[in-house]
């Protein structure tokens with residue numbers, strides 16, 4: 001779905017008029033299950049039953065595919081963007097070092113994460129620019145017309161996150177959708193946020209880095225956009241380059 005206005009998208013995302021497809025993971029253990037069956041809070045019957053091995057495998061696959069590759073790609077893009085934007089990197093480092101100074105020990109706590117205001121902005125802008133998931137699918141449950149376009153019941157419609165996030169005004173509803181929207185929104189938003197903030201903290205608060213390969217060519221045929229070289233960097237510990245206090 002290219003070049004649609006926010007109004008049209010909003011209509012598509014409104015609960016009830018559009019619902020996402022029932023996506024399933026590969027058939028494991030001889031049975032095909034929807035990936036959220038074992039989490040569903042509204043399904044008591046499922047909860048009272050022991051979790052089956054096949055469901056455990058399902059959920060592990062979800063963690064690995066939906067949870068690992070996405071966050072790893074976001075980390076890689078943050079390294080590239082911070083390399084390209086030195087000023088941003090310096091402001092972020094300042095914030096992270098101020099957090100390190102305020103506390104004892106190396107552990108990061110919830111309140112530390114909450115005070116990473118600039119870190120959060122870097123996280124969001126990384127997701128906006130990198131479009132870890134370029135698009136996500138929905139299925140039309142009924143015939144409808146959206147801004148003059150006829151959409152038939154059963155049609156698969158892809159929400160084009162890249163177009164929306166790069167070319168829309170950010171203040172408009174649904175203009176920032178790195179984790180999707182509606183009932184099938186990403187389940188791992190908070191995990192992704194925490195992982196990324198801790199990563200940015202360790203990276204910029206502990207090291208400076210130089211890119212070993214500035215080639216920005218993308219991997220071919222990858223569902224998640226990633227730099228072919230993997231974006232290797234050489235890190236230098238800040239504690240070694242800083243004068244003793």
Ligand code: HEM
Pocket residue numbers: 020023036062063066067068070071074127132133136137177178179180181182183184185186187188189191192
């Ligand atoms: C930067 C990291 C991540 C990004 C950009 C991302 C993005 C997305 C997007 C766009 C969707 C589709 C939402 C929709 O259709 O409306 C999705 C679904 C999903 N994500 Fe993530 N995700 C990330 C990390 C994670 C993590 C860490 C986990 C779990 C540990 C996770 C688990 C899931 C699951 C289970 C779904 C399917 C939800 C459903 O269909 O009900 N994701 N994610």
